[in-house]
Amino acid sequence: GESVGLHLPTLSVQEGDNSIINCAYSNSASDYFIWYKQESGKGPQFIIDIRSNMDKRQGQRVTVLLNKTVKHLSLQIAATQPGDSAVYFCAERTGANSKLTFGKGITLSVRP
Amino acid sequence: DAGITQSPRHKVTETGTPVTLRCHQTENHRYMYWYRQDPGHGLRLIHYSYGVKDTDKGEVSDGYSVSRSKTEDFLLTLESATSSQTSVYFCAISVEQGNQPQHFGDGTRLSIL
Numbered sequence: 271g272e273s274v275g276l277h278l279p280t281l282s283v284q285e286g287d288n289s290i291i292n293c294a295y296s297n298s299a300s301d302y303f304i305w306y307k308q309e310s311g312k313g314p315q316f317i318i319d320i321r322s323n324m325d326k327r328q329g330q331r332v333t334v335l336l337n338k339t340v341k342h343l344s345l346q347i348a349a350t351q352p353g354d355s356a357v358y359f360c361a362e363r364t365g366a367n368s369k370l371t372f373g374k375g376i377t378l379s380v381r382p
Numbered sequence: 383d384a385g386i387t388q389s390p391r392h393k394v395t396e397t398g399t400p401v402t403l404r405c406h407q408t409e410n411h412r413y414m415y416w417y418r419q420d421p422g423h424g425l426r427l428i429h430y431s432y433g434v435k436d437t438d439k440g441e442v443s444d445g446y447s448v449s450r451s452k453t454e455d456f457l458l459t460l461e462s463a464t465s466s467q468t469s470v471y472f473c474a475i476s477v478e479q480g481n482q483p484q485h486f487g488d489g490t491r492l493s494i495l
Contacts, residue, residue: 283422300398302467302481303485304484306486311488311489312488312489313386313472313474313486313487313488313489314425314486315486316483316484319483359424361425363481364457368479369415369427369430369479370427370484371424372425372426373424374422374423374424375424
């Protein structure tokens, strides 16, 4: 079964607001996490990653937070824009040389 | 964008016919992967390769075979397609396995009637 999941299937936000997309993982041994964005008709696009020795990592307008205590990963998008509308999903790796396990995805819809 | 090209982008075929999907990369990455993406499921790994002629099974490998005769090409073959193999197929590449992000192609939409 899935070991990576997302709390909400859809998220609607106002343009300009901040978005927070959440992901719960079940395996405490997971040590590497990735967020992907997927637009309609396209392949998943890498956004940001984080290793388990970190709690936070920032990119351009995005921040990933990792809470290992509760096995929770979140993606924060600042000043959400219409171009951010897409499906977002997280992926985790459990142990060295393990493959990635992907969550099902959540749709982010940005209201103008 | 990572230099990954999948072909064909769309294909419709009949049950029982053989189908081959191609993934071509220009990044010289060691690892290549084939996934399928279906509603209600996350991406599921079919097969992967860790070098020329080196391949291994993923979680949904039944009914699929792969070959990698050159670093840049990874082929996925459905020997006798079934309707349950209707899906969107994605190829991905990575420098290392698991500790570096995988980068994806834009997929092949395969319909088996």
